[in-house]
């Protein structure tokens with residue numbers, strides 16, 4: 336079983352900010368991740384909003400973020416958000432749990448466009464677990480973040496969450512490994528203790544992990560319901576675009592292929608998009624300088 340639940344990261348403020356940047360509904364939506372994981376969100380966005388043009392940035396030169404320090408992640412998230420605004424993005428999906436956990440509030444404050452973030456599906460897991468034991472796979476930064484601890488406090492009162500940092504999993508997906516023997520051994524080491532503890536639910540708390548669903552399923556069979564939030568994120572994006580009058584209006588059956596950018600060489604991005612998303616699109620390498628460090632990130636774009 337796989338469950339798709341609504342757990343987009345919400346704005347802390349209930350007030351709706353008005354964006355007066357002149358963004359047109361025909362402008363693209365920006366989607367960003369530390370690397371290739373956000374492609375799982377892009378897949379859901381394309382299914383939900385086929386008329387939207389998309390710019391996707393993978394910060395593969397700096398992936399994984401999950402073991403980086405907080406300032407570094409905030410800095411990269413803001414730099415890429417600003418870059419996407421300059422490319423004309425009308426809205427931004429921070430398709431990275433780690434970047435959302437660490438810096439969504441800061442980036443929301445600084446960027447002149449609406450934002451959608453992602454966070455692990457703790458609430459839906461707590462709602463649907465029968466054994467009241469659930470596993471969470473996420474990066475170390477996500478698990479130790481104040482936002483994540485807040486989610487546990489809010490929703491996990493009578494449910495035990497076994498939180499496991501997925502060391503090595505992002506790196507595997509970044510090299511397009513979604514099923515090698517080494518990867519399966521790594522996954523088994525993370526999942527078996529959850530099964531032994533009686534978990535019936537697994538939160539995929541990193542956007543890279545949905546690409547490992549077949550490997551996970553081979554190990555756990557039907558014993559764990561997987562909680563993947565990508566469809567919920569796409570629905571939240573739709574709501575946000577509607578709220579701001581930014582939905583694309585087109586007579587065409589669907590928008591063009593996404594425009595892919597990478598701070599790495601883009602080879603694996605192109606390969607993963609082709610094999611798992613059936614999107615055959617070139618990846619343009621870009622340099623997006625860090626805002627805080629002069630070197631080695633200071634090459635001009």
Ligand code: DGL
Nearest residue numbers: 372399400401432433542
């Ligand atoms: N896809 C990112 C996330 O959702 C991976 C973070 C990383 O690069 O470690 O957390």
